[in-house]
Amino acid sequence: MLVLALDTALGATSAALVEAGSGNVLASESEPMERGHSEALMPMVRRVLDHSGKAFSQIDRFAVTTGPGSFTGLRIGIAAARGFALVHNKPAVGVSTLAAFAAPLLFGEDRRPVAAAIDARHGMVFFQAFAMGGRTIAGPGLFSLEDAARKIGDGMVAFVGNAAEKLALARKGTTTDYRNGAVTTLPAPEISWVARLGGVADPAAAPAKPLYLREANVTVGDRARLQRA
CATH class of the missing domain: 3.30.420.40 (ATPase, nucleotide binding domain)
Incomplete structure (x- = not known):
């Protein structure tokens, strides 16, 4: 299963294309930043795909960190993952930032x-x-x-x-x-693990949306995914 993973929740913008079953990382990029996630994400995704030699049509699933994280950062990554999933008719799943760490x-x-x-x-x-x-x-x-x-x-x-x-x-x-x-x-989780956890997640139980812990912050439990990874 090819999983494109995105993370803009904290102090980095990251993207990776991973064969979830084997954990083989086809391409990965991460850039530390406190601001500018929105401008950085889409060019980064294009570079990751170019480097991997894969096309969007070959991706089986999109995974994204759902928090905890910054309100703005989370919504950038989640919106991108959900948009990709909608356009390409593939599932998008959410991954806890804490579990990914x-x-x-x-x-x-x-x-x-x-x-x-x-x-x-x-x-x-x-x-x-x-x-x-x-x-x-x-x-x-x-x-x-x-x-x-x-x-x-x-x-x-x-x-x-x-x-x-x-x-x-x-x-x-x-x-x-x-x-x-x-x-x-670390400023952000290892993006390859966002992909691996996303690859074993149940899309029905792990939606790509923030679960609010308090205003402008989110959290979600991820025990089952860790146990299956």
Whole structure:
């Protein structure tokens, strides 16, 4: 299955064309940016398709991050994915930004629990913690750094997301068993994992639309997709 994945939710514009079953990345591009996602996305998609040697007609599915993320950024990516799907009569699916951050760590060699955190400002984070294999153990939701850190509990854990370092530091004061693993601070998820998660998503259960957690921000659970990836 060929999946075109898009991400404009946070501090980057990203696109990739991936063979979802094998995880083979045919073409991928990501550019860090705080603004300008709308202007950057369509030329990037064209470059990805040109580099892959594939045409829109060969794409089986479109995947897009649905949040948490910026209100404007989310709607740029979602509108593009839904537009492509409509024109080419193919499904568009949504992928949680938190799950996309966590996936490469959960299914890598170091299979420890993972805490994904996105900065919501004012000492708050969008947070979800996953056990090995993708089962959700806390969240998803909007929490203070301290509350999110307490929800992680004791033991070794890896942190990922654009607020990974903040959450790792907050955890020092919430547990007597402080054994953080890797802290991976990224402006946006790895776009190839958006494609892989999108490839196993049920279009009926994972629509390409934002689910609002609070005004101008969104979140969506993604446990089932992680477990099947």
